[in-house]
Amino acid sequence: MGFSQSTGSFKNLTEAENGFIGINTTSPDAMLTVKGTIHTQEVNVDLDGAVAPDYVFETYFKGHSTLNPAYQFLSLEEIEHFVKVNHHLPKVPSADEIASEGLSLKQLNLLLLEKIEELTLHTIEQQKQLEALTKRLEALENE
Structure with missing residues (x-):
């Protein structure tokens, strides 16, 4: 699971040319795209308007x-x-x-x-x- 300089990715992590990061996907369509389940203790969402x-x-x-x-x-x-x-x-x-x-x-x-x-x-x-x-x-x- 080491980082490869030539591909710009970990085993299941991709960084697209636009700076978007993908986990378990090679085509992230947002700042962070996760194809699968995430686990966290808390999610804080700004209302932003x-x-x-x-x-x-x-x-x-x-x-x-x-x-x-x-x-x-x-x-x-x-x-x-x-x-x-x-x-x-x-x-x-x-x-x-x-x-x-x-x-x-x-x-x-x-x-x-x-x-x-x-x-x-x-x-x-x-x-x-x-x-x-x-x-x-x-x-x-x-x-």
Whole structure:
């Protein structure tokens, strides 16, 4: 596994002319391309211009978001209709899209957090409805 000056590579390591490094590949297509599994204790991803989904709560409680003005909080009915037609959640790539294009862990994690925040708000709404119905039922039983 020694370094060879003539080829510019270790046994499974390649340095392309553009400076990209490949592990288990001879044609790296990014700064570091690994064809296989990686093992690490931690991955720290910079948002680099991406916005954390606090805009979900901002939109829900204020009616609009300065963080993401285009964001729309969908009702459960709107989500149900979308899922019936498309067989995946709104803004979430389909299985075919992921298979053909892959996915960005940064984008996916931000999107999953957005969906968790939306689910949390829908659950809060449902809990309020349950509590109101329970009070009405108790009032009817006490008549």
